[in-house]
Amino acid sequence: MSTSLSPARAARAPAKRSALGTLSDWLPRLVLAPSIAVSLFFVYGFMIWTFVLSLTNSRMLPSYDFVGFAQYAQLMAxxxxxxxxxxxxxxxxxxxxxxxxxxxxxxxxxxxxxxxxxxxxxxxxxxxxxxxxxxxxxxxxxxxxxxxxxxxxxxxxxxxxxxxxxxxxxxxxxxxxxxxxxxxxxxxxxxxxxxxxxxxxxxxxxxxxxxxxxxxxxxxxxxxxxxxxxxxxxxxxxxxxxxxxxxxxxxxxxxxxxxxxxxxxxxxxxxxxxxxxxxxxxxxxxxxxxxxxxxxxxxxxxxxxxxxx
Amino acid sequence: MDNVIRRRTPGARLARAALYAVLIVAALFYLLPLVIMLLTSIKPLDEIGAGTLLALPQHPTLAPWITAWGEACTGMRCEGVGGYFWNSFAIVIPAVAISTVVGALNGYALTKWRFRGSELVFALMLFGCFIPFQVVLLPMAQTLGWLGLSSSRAGLVLVHVVFGIAFTTLFFRNFYVAVPSELVSAAKLDGAGFFRIFWRILLPVSAPIIVVSVIWQFTQIWNDFLFGVAFSAHDTQPVTVALNNLVNTSTGVKEYNVNMAAAMIAALPTLVVYVLAGKYFVRGLTAGSVKG
Known part of the structure; x- marks a missing residue:
């Protein structure tokens, strides 16, 4: 590359705030949003969900009758x-x-x-x-x-x-x-x-x-x-x-x-x-x-x- | 490179011979199961009972392969593993494509468009690589039901994409971090947008990491059994599940040659990928595990 950019010049660039500029600021976050949502729901949400299930007396189908840590006690026995x-x-x-x-x-x-x-x-x-x-x-x-x-x-x-x-x-x-x-x-x-x-x-x-x-x-x-x-x-x-x-x-x-x-x-x-x-x-x-x-x-x-x- | 002069004393020669002997014995340990699998798969059934594992087939035949592909019983049905082989492809191809594209965009956004909290986002997603999948099985089954995707190929594609993007994002992020940012900054100054920069600057240099990601995802999803067995029905099973059913279906005589042929069929796609692109396979395995 013939032109080298100083970090200062690069930082000054986004000063012009047009509608397009704001969109491009948000675009990376928009691109990441589905993955973040998926990860929050399918990983973290599911972990909590499984934890909740472990506190119930679910048998064939998930039910939400809470029995505290009885399942863990049963597991230990x-x-x-x-x-x-x-x-x-x-x-x-x-x-x-x-x-x-x-x-x-x-x-x-x-x-x-x-x-x-x-x-x-x-x-x-x-x-x-x-x-x-x-x-x-x-x-x-x-x-x-x-x-x-x-x-x-x-x-x-x-x-x-x-x-x-x-x-x-x-x-x-x-x-x-x-x-x-x-x-x-x-x-x-x-x-x-x-x-x-x-x-x-x-x-x-x-x-x-x-x-x-x-x-x-x-x-x-x-x-x-x-x-x-x-x-x-x-x-x-x-x-x-x-x-x-x-x-x-x-x-x-x-x-x-x-x-x-x-x-x-x-x-x-x-x-x-x-x-x-x-x-x-x-x-x-x-x-x-x-x-x-x-x-x-x-x-x-x-x-x-x-x-x- | 090595300029130390080596004197070849008889002792050194002996040590050298022992070294090769050990390496060859180790190679046999890894190779023999594959060789035996192959030998068994082309023997007629009567030779299996009579001979031993390593006996060469007297009358080699492809009949076990044909049976395994189209006739062997997997549970209730007797249609071989052929259909399930294509099922696996129907699941693997879209899942690999989607998760690689998403991973590439994620990795790009996380490295070249850093924002406050982007590291946290990465850490958050990375955790998905490590959870034991047993912890998501039950909620997943219920969610797939709500989405109307129970026991469907589309449902399995979704599951593999959801739990694959953590890995693909990791690959692309670690790759793009090493790509110099000057070009990207220059393009930003010239007014090039998010996708344009990705398309013109990052994508042209991404070939190696795309190969790593595709190979990793391909082998992971092809070899998956847990999701396959939990979220599929008779006609949507991947080949690993069908293979396991075939081996455990007991109707009369156990046809070991057919079992081995079916195992070879299930193993061939990933073996071919490994032989053709072993270097990238290793890179995927070691990505993120060796710092440097």
Whole structure:
């Protein structure tokens, strides 16, 4: 550009107030208005609405007979809810932990000037493009004891090999972990790899010159730089874990019995198929509480770091 | 770039070989389920019971794909997943188009026409990305009923647009923030209006972020199951719901090859998008998650 504008000149411009000028002042707000209205109604309004429903004794249809926090009390006394909630802790913890270790590990290995890095990266990441329903259907087939992995290994001659987690009430929740890790760990790898590529080479070279070994450099120099990546990954993965619904439906159906229920499936089952709208709403509110408990510290640190630089 | 001289001692070579071995084993872990899905989908049923997962098909056949597409039972009906596949497209295309256009305009207004409270507006909308959708299901069902959109494709389009614009606005806002504002200020001085500036200055540089937004929305909406299962009827179901019904419909013998073919059909559109535009797919996934 040949002409450069000083901010002062740009600021003086809107002085001429014609009807057209006022319209163009308001146009951005008019453009945003529908989205704001939609978000106020469909996000915030609906959250309040669900909260109101959770205070009623709605069953098949929403009713507005208020019963205070009775639905929450009932939820706290509900064995199935506790199974779902503790499954979420087990599933979420293992899913996030394994994805982080696997993702960071693969990213570090891929960062060693690997031939065919591009193709490997593509292979590691493609499951993320699939629907959790597809993932669930595939792993249900692989983990099927009579025809899947167990049958295959037995066919190789290991007759006593047992891998029946899918139909074992104590282990079913771990099959969710396997499938979810398969789907999402490549994504964590991509996050870490992007982070690694962003680190200044000179820091690593300086450490190399000081005679530090490669594992030591990664542990002491590189990983501390990647703290924001770890933070984002934990945030996104725990979010996926709390929302996990489709995977449970497709892989275990919440079973055997309700052994592998998660809060998301608990809510859906009660609100839509068991005519317990009040109880379902209460469980949805607790899920929201769980998300906020993760989100608020994240947003807080995000805003703070932006303000400082 | 790397000018450190590497000495290739036998130990280093061994470590290098181990490194590749680990990477290849990992690649197998990610690839095998897809390979097995594909192999199973072209085996006749009798080979599935007799052989193992990795056995190559003796008599490869496309019959399971044909059954999955047009004949397999999904619940009460036996018309395959073909119709539902097109349903998904009928839902995805308008939803992606509308949410991308709205997101672009929002992002533009929020960055190039800042006003008091515009940051608050952004924060307000951003929150929509994070809520667990269970919290909106019941009110949504009732609202769709009031609007006369219960169990319709239009209703699902509306739902996906409403909860998609938070993401698309985020993408476009973060992209436009980095576009220099001088040009926009100059155009404002010359009297160019809101839409004219968008059309002439912002849109021509927006190709990458439009691709990111379209791909993100496409995969999200195509892969959606929760809204699909909650707000659709027999004839408006998306393919993910139909696939789940197909797999769980038990009439006599379980046709695993048909299940796998149906899963492949449901997976193909997003896989194709990923293979063609993987770079943009990654960018969408990491947008807003890695600062920089």
């Amino acid at each position: 509900n064995d199935r809810w506790w199974v779902a909630a503790s499954n979420l802790v087990v599933f979420g913890g293992l899913f996030v932990g394994i994805c982080l270790v696997l993702g960071a590990g693969l990213a570090i290995l891929l960062d060693q000037r690997i031939r065919q890095e591009g193709s490997l990266r593509t292979i590691y990441l493609y499951p993320m493009a699939l629907s959790f329903i597809v993932t669930g259907v595939v792993w249900k087939w692989l983990l099927n004891p009579s025809l899947g992995l167990q049958a295959m290994v037995r066919g190789w001659g290991f007759e006593s090999f047992t891998f029946d987690w899918l139909v074992n009430p104590d282990m079913a929740v771990y099959t969710l972990v396997i499938a979810a890790v398969w789907q999402a760990s490549g994504f964590v790898m991509a996050l870490f790899l992007a982070g690694l590529r962003g680190i200044d080479d000179s820091i690593i070279k300086a450490a190399q010159l000081d005679g530090a070994s490669l594992p030591r450099i990664y542990a002491r120099v590189v990983m501390p730089c990647l703290r924001p990546v770890v933070f984002s990954a934990v945030m996104i993965l725990s979010h996926i874990a709390i929302k996990s619904f489709d995977l449970v439906v497709a892989l275990t159906g919440g079973g055997p019995g309700y052994a592998s229920d998660l809060p998301a499936t608990f809510m859906y089952t009660h609100a839509f198929t068991r005519a317990q709208i009040g109880l379902g709403s209460a469980s949805a509110m607790l899920m929201l509480g769980g998300v906020l408990a993760i989100l608020i510290p994240y947003l807080y640190s995000e805003l703070r770091s932006r303000r400082h630089g």
